[in-house]
Amino acid sequence: MTDRLTTVVTDDNVWPWLRDDTTLAEHGIDARFVPLTDTERLVRHLATADACVSVFFPQELAGRAGHRLRLLQVTAAGTDHIAWQPLPATVTVANSFGHGRSVAEHVLMTVLAGRRQLLWRDAQLRRGHWHTRLVDPHTPAFRNLPGTTVGIVGLGHIGRSIARLCAAVGMRPVGIRRSAAEHRTDDPDFAWVNGPHALPELLCESDVLVLACPLDDSTRHMIGGSELDMLGPDGILVNVGRGALVQEQSLYDALRTRRLGAAALDVWTTPAAPRPTPASPLPFHELTNVIMTPHFSATAEDTYRDRAQEVADNLKRLAAGLPLRNVVRAGAAGGHG
Structure with a gap:
């Protein structure tokens, strides 16, 4: 494989696990962290990204997603924080569990x-x-x-x-x-x-x-x-x-x-x-x-470790052209698994 899979990560809970996962680079995946609050920088990186890993994907991001974006990997089970309408139909949306x-x-x-x-x-x-x-x-x-x-x-x-x-x-x-x-x-x-x-x-x-x-x-x-x-x-x-x-x-x-x-x-x-x-x-x-309690029932350290493993697996599948797992909406990137 000559093309690298460019991935933008905004979830700082799973980022430490993805950052330290050396197998991602071995599978041709380049991941970088951009804070969700830095909208302009995030939009710039999304313009050339193949995948985005995030809990939230608001309208200002969904409406400006680049044409290369193939996967929005949500790091939660719920997808009610995704702006579905402006999100291009070519983008596959998958969720994750572990909690x-x-x-x-x-x-x-x-x-x-x-x-x-x-x-x-x-x-x-x-x-x-x-x-x-x-x-x-x-x-x-x-x-x-x-x-x-x-x-x-x-x-x-x-x-x-x-x-x-x-x-x-x-x-x-x-x-x-x-x-x-x-x-x-x-x-x-x-x-x-x-x-x-x-x-x-x-x-x-x-x-x-x-x-x-x-x-x-x-x-x-x-x-x-x-x-x-x-x-x-x-x-x-x-x-x-x-x-x-x-x-x-x-x-x-x-x-x-x-x-x-x-x-x-x-x-x-x-x-x-x-x-x-x-x-x-x-x-x-x-x-x-x-x-x-303050919406914390799922926030065990084990949750983020396991979610990061699920995310890494799906990124590797995307890079290899394999069917993705936990698909909520199929786009051009993959199928159901």
Whole structure:
């Protein structure tokens, strides 16, 4: 091969792994890092790039992509930060994963913390109040995990990782998959799987609801007041998908009035910000039955290492003319793998 594959990387989380990967150069791949914030420099490099590795690809980049660009490799599962309309149809878009275990551990951690009221008990003990049945028989009790039904909406890499870890500690996973047309009991990771029409059945049967599906027109605000009432006052909602999957006001009201037992929210309708910014215009921070985290469930160091390996593999495939993996939209660069 005489032509080199020019690659621009804007994701500083995967860049250290790609920078130190000597096999890229051996496969004819030249990778350089350009900060996403340096728009003009980035546009200049994209004019001659064959591939771009990024979490975000806003309109000012998509509309000015060079004619050589063949692959936009997204370093996340979600592609809702991509400006699709101005992006040339010749560009293949692929996503990446590597974060299933990290998210699954986060879900298990927050389910345990929510069920045992860990944050409330911690805050009370810091004030000297011992809320334990060793000294107070009226202190709320909690249940262990075995026998708990966890309903998972979204059965991709993340959903299945969550199901497997939950099953390993004795929980019973059931699931909603967009492509499922009927009730099935032959999935090795779930007691049963069905389509979106079975959401009410899943809610009534579940002790814990985990949202791990993409956000689109069919899933936006899929969980509102009536769905939370089906989950009930002992139920726990864990959202690791997107904030807008849930009607925020309905969720706040259900938590405040204890119509819902607890929630663990890792995603918000407010985007993550580098400066102090409230997660919501609603005072979730005043509630004692909500665990608030800053969209960090997937951010284990292992995640970025594994994503970098997936990205490197796809770049090598592009350089060799092989089918790409994790293709979201096929362009001129490759096919599905």
